[in-house]
Amino acid sequence: MNIYKLQYDSKAEGDADLLAKGTYEVVTEEGFTQDVYTNGTQAIVYIGQIVEIPGTYDPDGKEITPPVYYPGVFYDLMTTEEIDFGINELFPVDCVHSFLGYEKNAEGTDVDPDELIIE
Amino acid sequence: MSLLDDVSIVVTPNGYKAGELYAVVPVPSEGAELVTDGDFNSSSNWFEGSGCTISGNQGIFTSAPSGSGFTGNNVNAGIFTIGKRYTVVFTIDSISLGALKIRKPFNSSTTYTAAGTYTETVIATDVDIYIQNSGTTTASISYVSVKEYTAADMDVTRATAATRVDEAGLVNYAEIIGSEEVTNGDFATDTDWTKTVGWTISGGSANCVSGTGTTISQANKLIIGRQYKMTVTLTNYSFGYIGSFGNDFGGVVAEANGTYEVIGTATQTTFGFVAQGSFTGSIDNVSVKEVTRDNVPRIDYTGGGCPHILAEPQRTNLVTYSEDFSNAYWFSSTASIVSGQSSPSAANPTGAFEIIPSTSSGVHKINTLSGSAIPIGGTYTLTIYAKANGYKNLLIWGDSLNAGIGYNLEDDTVFRNASTLSHSIESFTDGWKRISVTLDSTASASNFSAYIYDNSPTPAISFVGDGTSGIDIFGASIEQGSYATSYIPTSGSTVTRNQDQFTRDGIGSLINSTEGTLFAEIKSFISQDLVDPNRYITLTNGTSNERVALLLGGNNNQLRAIIFSSSQSINLSFTINSTDTKQFNKLAIKYKSGDYAFFLNGTKIDSSSETNIFATNTLNNLSLDVGGGTQPFRGMVKQLQVYKTALTDAQLTSLTS
Numbered sequence: 001m002n003i004y005k006l007q008y009d010s011k012a013e014g015d016a017d018l019l020a021k022g023t024y025e026v027v028t029e030e031g032f033t034q035d036v037y038t039n040g041t042q043a044i045v046y047i048g049q050i051v052e053i054p055g056t057y058d059p060d061g062k063e064i065t066p067p068v069y070y071p072g073v074f075y076d077l078m079t080t081e082e083i084d085f086g087i088n089e090l091f092p093v094d095c096v097h098s099f100l101g102y103e104k105n106a107e108g109t110d111v112d113p114d115e116l117i118i119e
Numbered sequence: 120m121s122l123l124d125d126v127s128i129v130v131t132p133n134g135y136k137a138g139e140l141y142a143v144v145p146v147p148s149e150g151a152e153l154v155t156d157g158d159f160n161s162s163s164n165w166f167e168g169s170g171c172t173i174s175g176n177q178g179i180f181t182s183a184p185s186g187s188g189f190t191g192n193n194v195n196a197g198i199f200t201i202g203k204r205y206t207v208v209f210t211i212d213s214i215s216l217g218a219l220k221i222r223k224p225f226n227s228s229t230t231y232t233a234a235g236t237y238t239e240t241v242i243a244t245d246v247d248i249y250i251q252n253s254g255t256t257t258a259s260i261s262y263v264s265v266k267e268y269t270a271a272d273m274d275v276t277r278a279t280a281a282t283r284v285d286e287a288g289l290v291n292y293a294e295i296i297g298s299e300e301v302t303n304g305d306f307a308t309d310t311d312w313t314k315t316v317g318w319t320i321s322g323g324s325a326n327c328v329s330g331t332g333t334t335i336s337q338a339n340k341l342i343i344g345r346q347y348k349m350t351v352t353l354t355n356y357s358f359g360y361i362g363s364f365g366n367d368f369g370g371v372v373a374e375a376n377g378t379y380e381v382i383g384t385a386t387q388t389t390f391g392f393v394a395q396g397s398f399t400g401s402i403d404n405v406s407v408k409e410v411t412r413d414n415v416p417r418i419d420y421t422g423g424g425c426p427h428i429l430a431e432p433q434r435t436n437l438v439t440y441s442e443d444f445s446n447a448y449w450f451s452s453t454a455s456i457v458s459g460q461s462s463p464s465a466a467n468p469t470g471a472f473e474i475i476p477s478t479s480s481g482v483h484k485i486n487t488l489s490g491s492a493i494p495i496g497g498t499y500t501l502t503i504y505a506k507a508n509g510y511k512n513l514l515i516w517g518d519s520l521n522a523g524i525g526y527n528l529e530d531d532t533v534f535r536n537a538s539t540l541s542h543s544i545e546s547f548t549d550g551w552k553r554i555s556v557t558l559d560s561t562a563s564a565s566n567f568s569a570y571i572y573d574n575s576p577t578p579a580i581s582f583v584g585d586g587t588s589g590i591d592i593f594g595a596s597i598e599q600g601s602y603a604t605s606y607i608p609t610s611g612s613t614v615t616r617n618q619d620q621f622t623r624d625g626i627g628s629l630i631n632s633t634e635g636t637l638f639a640e641i642k643s644f645i646s647q648d649l650v651d652p653n654r655y656i657t658l659t660n661g662t663s664n665e666r667v668a669l670l671l672g673g674n675n676n677q678l679r680a681i682i683f684s685s686s687q688s689i690n691l692s693f694t695i696n697s698t699d700t701k702q703f704n705k706l707a708i709k710y711k712s713g714d715y716a717f718f719l720n721g722t723k724i725d726s727s728s729e730t731n732i733f734a735t736n737t738l739n740n741l742s743l744d745v746g747g748g749t750q751p752f753r754g755m756v757k758q759l760q761v762y763k764t765a766l767t768d769a770q771l772t773s774l775t776s
Contacts, residue, residue: 001278027749029663029745029749029750030653030750032652032653032673032750034651034749034750036748036749037748042276042277042278042279042617043278043279043433043615043617045433045435045615047613048494054489055489055490055491057488057489057490057566062490062518062519063490067491076615078278078279095612096439096612096613097435097612097613097614097615098612098613098614098615099278099279099614099615099616099617100279100280100281100607100608100614100615100616100617101279101280101412101413102279104610104611104612
């Protein structure tokens with residue numbers, strides 16, 4: 001299984017690139033339009049913005065100082081295919097998203113389900 | 120005569136393995152041999168391609184140009200039916216150049232470059248047999264066999280782990296556990312283990328004194344790349360720690376007395392433990408078993424009684440520490456957080472925390488530190504497992520949304536409800552409840568808060584706690600969507616569980632296209648799903664162009680049956696909107712020229728005398744989608760049945776009652 005960590009300037013750009021690379025297609029059936037995974041795609045997860053510096057909040061959750069975000073928006077893609085995403089592919093060391101049963105930082109090609117530690 | 124005497128496919132929450140849900144009917148079977156002269160004792164029924172000859176009971180490739188090979192001829196021509204499943208077996212005696220592959224009845228993507236006997240089971244896309252070489256090839260084959268393979272076991276795809284409620288009523292992973300790999304894991308005798316300096320076996324345990332880098336191990340126990348579950352009990356601990364090797368568990372496995380369970384992927388074939396930091400202690404009850412969680416279908420016992428098959432959409436738990444409420448991700452006010460409480464989880468049985476309101480007057484709560492744990496702009500469902508432990512009233516709330524639900528955990532009554540889209544409370548084992556509430560975050564992001572109220576008849580949010588009573592909590596979740604799905608554990612990141620997909624193609628011999636019956640007993644997660652409005656169970660030709668369908672429809676509490684054929688101009692739709700789809704319902708549709716009807720729970724809902732019918736051998740696929748993968752079923756399935764006859768009205772009344 002392959003897991004790609006991707007960054008784009010905007011969701012529109014990311015959706016368009018993932019569509020162009022054949023990871024999903026837009027299907028309209030019976031008047032209902034949906035995104036359907038294609039060509040070995042198991043999941044596309046739109047993560048959105050990722051916090052670089054956390055905001056601060058009062059005990060009721062009200063924001064005191066806003067969080068600072070990394071530029072752009074982020075996706076995780078799980079697929080059986082190997083795809084060249086060029087400069088949009090990232091290789092983070094402390095990931096904010098993972099797939100259930102896979103190591104938190106699982107990324108790259110030929111990824112195996114990994115570690116769960118339970119005491 | 121029983122109805123089941125006529126049934127061709129029965130799928131129930133029964134047997135399964137990773138990637139497959141076994142059908143009860145039919146029993147998997149192979150048909151008669153379809154290839155004549157498969158042992159190459161004659162060339163009369165084979166066409167020999169360039170560079171290919173039959174001699175000495177072998178098919179011989181002699182520097183055969185790429186794309187040549189042996190094709191069925193005479194009685195071996197046209198022997199397959201496109202769309203049916205076949206098992207192909209062939210033997211390569213020798214190969215010194217090039218590669219061989221099965222080109223027909225299906226174009227296999229697998230090529231073979233070594234001698235051996237190979238088996239492939241797939242769907243025929245051609246009527247002929249053709250063993251083809253790839254690249255200039257010198258080789259010999261001595262056996263080709265093709266038999267029809269009949270089974271309705273459904274392929275299951277998810278590619279991630281997933282949880283369910285198990286037979287004991289506990290939240291548990293859907294997993295396949297293999298047999299024991301370790302010998303003498305209880306150290307009953309001083310055998311089987313290879314020990315280095317510092318390790319001894321005596322008194323029913325393996326004991327180590329001041330070990331650093333010393334090991335106790337068993338060779339040839341693991342297969343590299345596979346996942347294993349390892350358990351070990353550590354006793355008499357006084358110093359250092361132990362790690363395990365043979366896998367990527369890495370680091371510390373145990374550094375205090377207790378029983379430990381770890382899952383990891385084998386990186387070598389030898390399994391064992393390494394003492395570190397002058398480890399001094401004893402280990403016992405070592406067990407290592409292969410574990411598989413990906414693609415394992417979920418037999419779910421939520422609600423007790425007979426189980427059902429769970430088919431859920433892709434969901435992400437946005438709570439990054441769903442079980443560790445002592446992590447800085449969570450913030451508590453005027454309350455203490457005590458770990459080690461018994462939980463409703465089989466995987467983490469003491470993983471619950473107790474929130475204990477302090478003896479100070481005030482509001483007692485726990486919440487996500489982030490005020491945007493619930494993102495702005497959408498519909499989100501918050502869930503948490505909770506159990507009364509002195510206090511009983513718990514409010515699940517989004518502070519910035521001013522919305523949430525308060526439940527009495529003892530009698531399931533609501534004591535506060537503000538601006539919720541929906542809410543529910545579910546009972547689990549040992550007094551545990553799962554509260555879920557769906558909120559609209561269009562106007563604002565919010566934290567996720569859990570407030571304890573006092574036990575007065577009109578519960579108050581501000582009170583003086585007794586310092587010992589509290590509420591136990593476990594497994595928090597925030598999902599984008601209008602209903603809760605199965606629990607997704609997290610530990611340091613958001614986590615996604617992929618969608619469940621169920622399909623079985625190539626079963627044309629089990630489906631009669633010109634008359635038949637499709638029956639299902641199903642339940643919806645939600646009365647009206649605006650995201651996945653139509654959730655299909657179908658017999659198709661692999662596309663939505665030819666289909667017999669039962670489905671949860673897009674309107675509130677809507678159940679439907681559809682017969683559609685673009686080639687035969689059939690377009691029938693039967694609909695009912697008056698039944699609670701969040702309860703199990705029995706639906707059936709029969710199809711036959713002049714005799715179409717939709718039955719629900721013992722009642723004939725609608726019928727048609729349409730005379731058009733599918734062409735023979737059109738339908739060959741049973742799927743939990745509309746055909747081709749779109750509009751998948753989302754819900755719970757207790758049983759599916761397919762009949763090769765259009766049952767009588769009396770039979771359908773009985774079947775669906």
